[in-house]
Amino acid sequence: MLSDSEATELLSFLTPATRPDVKGHTTSYILGLSGNRDGCRFLRTKPDFIAALFALTSDPSIAIAKDCYHILINLSADETLHQVLVTDVGMVPSLLKNLKDPQYPFSDQICTILSNLTRHEKTCKTLFKVLQEEVGLAQLVDMLCTEAFNPHAKLHYLAPLLSNLTQLPEARRFLMDKDRGVVQRLLPFTQFQASAVRRGGVIGVLRNCCFDYANHEWLLSDQVDILPFLLLPLAGPEELSEEDNEGLPVDLQYLPEDKKREEDPDIRKMLLETLMLLTATKDGRRTMKDKNVYVIMREFHRWEKDPRVTTACEKLVEVLIGDEPEQGMENLLEVNIPDDVQEKLKEADVREQRELEAEEERTRKQ
């Protein structure tokens, strides 16, 4: 790593007044540093560097500003840097201010940084407070849902940011406020073709929201009607009998021949997990059975090749076609599992994980 004198010299170059080519070389070099863990950890010890870099994000040279943003993105990806970035340098308020500006050219970079910063609960909590003061969740959702809010930025990373925020109950509470109808605005994005990041982020939001099973009834009701939006990415072009069709939710009936399924297996798995969460309550199970969800899963299972996703599908199908659990166990998320059973289940999980890995090895070798 750099010696103290070298570091001091570099720092002196990170001022707005420095000659552009020198500035540029310096930021390029630091970008290289930030690309690996040691470099990041070194920079962690130098908050004044980071502050200087942050100041240079307003540099008139786009190349330099971009470099600085990329450095910050790399730094924010490392959780050990979060304290420095948020508390010591205190860049979040100004990042948010710029994000609000529909003309700001680096909003995408800001979203990525914020998304990184909110991945882990600790910083997420801190950030959420600042966010509520500076922007507000309502405005974030607005930005996400308004087409072309910013002509210079796609803002796809707002979705994973929201997803990360929903690990906090306060964020979930806002999104599922029955009087505001916020979550409804996100639903169409489960099929947003242009970006897997946005799609995945939104579905992450929905999955997190489904952990609060008190809201399941409302989510499954006509007021929100979450089910079709979770099923459509998993539904395919296969022709179904009229009887099967008529039992499905309206949006899933008579799908055309060119209907494509979600191409990202991780997103497919997330959707199945969300559906699984919705089967926790008795009413939820009944709704899913009534709406013929099994039919969609049947066709999906035939089509799916990824073993991890197939497993998730099979688990869901088991609940859909299985008998109702006995009295006292109707809410699957609340069941008390005795210790010895827990042990056995853990063992079974480990075994299953090993099997999946073996399967993946096999397919990879082929």
Place this chain on the structure above:
Amino acid sequence: MASPATQNDSDDDDVFAEAFKRHKYKNAFNEENWEEEFDKIPMFMKTVPDEIDPNEYPELAHIQAIIHDEDRTPAEKAQSLKDEGNAFFKEKNYQKAIVAYTAALKNKCGDQDLDTVLLTNRAAAHFHLGNLRSSLNDATTAKKITPGHLKALIRGAQCCMELRNFATAIQWCEEGLKAHPTDKKLRDLRTAADKHKRSAERDARKAKVKEKKLNNEKEAIMAAIKERGIKLLQSVKPCQSDSDAEDDDKESLTAIAELSLDGLSSHKATGAQVFLDEQHNLHWPVLFLYPEHQQSDFISAFCENNSFLDHFAVMFGEELPPWDVDRKYHLQNLQLFFEDEEREALYKVDPETSLLKVLQHKRFFVKVGTPSFIILVNGSSFWKQFLTGKKIRAL
């Protein structure tokens, strides 16, 4: 009267009462038409007359003059016109309400809030009259003046719903919810519009699937017909192309290839159409003509593998048709023909032949999707007459 009535007072009362009976008081209401008269007094009017004739209704004319006095400011005039409109609206007299609001707007008094309210109210009046486009226009203008005006936004969304333009209705609701995120009416409207929109999309998909299925069935039928070498005749226009001998085959092939539902649309006239069953057999609608009696019989689904005899046994088996006055159309007397119009020939068909075999005959052309046949009684005078001068061929 402070003092209690005494004997003397009651006498006075009687006198008083008597006087009442005898003398009419001035300006009294006439017993006959007092109700009419009542209606003319502005205070007791139940409805306002359309035309206010100052001679008939002097008081009313006075009041009106006060309201519409030129000396009042445009804002005051607009206000009272607005009130007038609202009053009409309350009694569900929407036409008059619209007139009042329009007059108020014409004043152009420059008060944006007032104009917004006037437009929104007029939109409501239009809505109740079913003038959806006018209502929508007014709501649009209102929200242009005052963006976020809740009543205008709700009205606009409602108009779109009625016009079944659900996507636009949703847009109105979302615009409204931006300004009023917790408004229940907007939320409910949005949910309803969304539901309708998705239902309409489903209906479109379903129709498409059905159409495709129908087309596939039609294609299967056409393929089956072609496979069997059965020739269909186009109902109308003769081919534009030069008719060489070479082109003849091409023509008949094009006749088959181009023939879509139109050539087969016998179902328009007869309600029946050729269809393909699960065993891959064609069933045709078939017409039997009895030129002797100007009668016909129609079989809606004649399976190609059945023979004519199979059907004749039923048609002429137990009872003879009622129009057969001579009682001669017995099974064994019948002769079956089809006509080759182009070559002016009649082909005699053995009733034991299957329909398919006949249809495959190189001179058989199916017209309007319905094969037709002529039935005569062998040896009858009509039979002799009919067949004279015609070329008879065997199959």
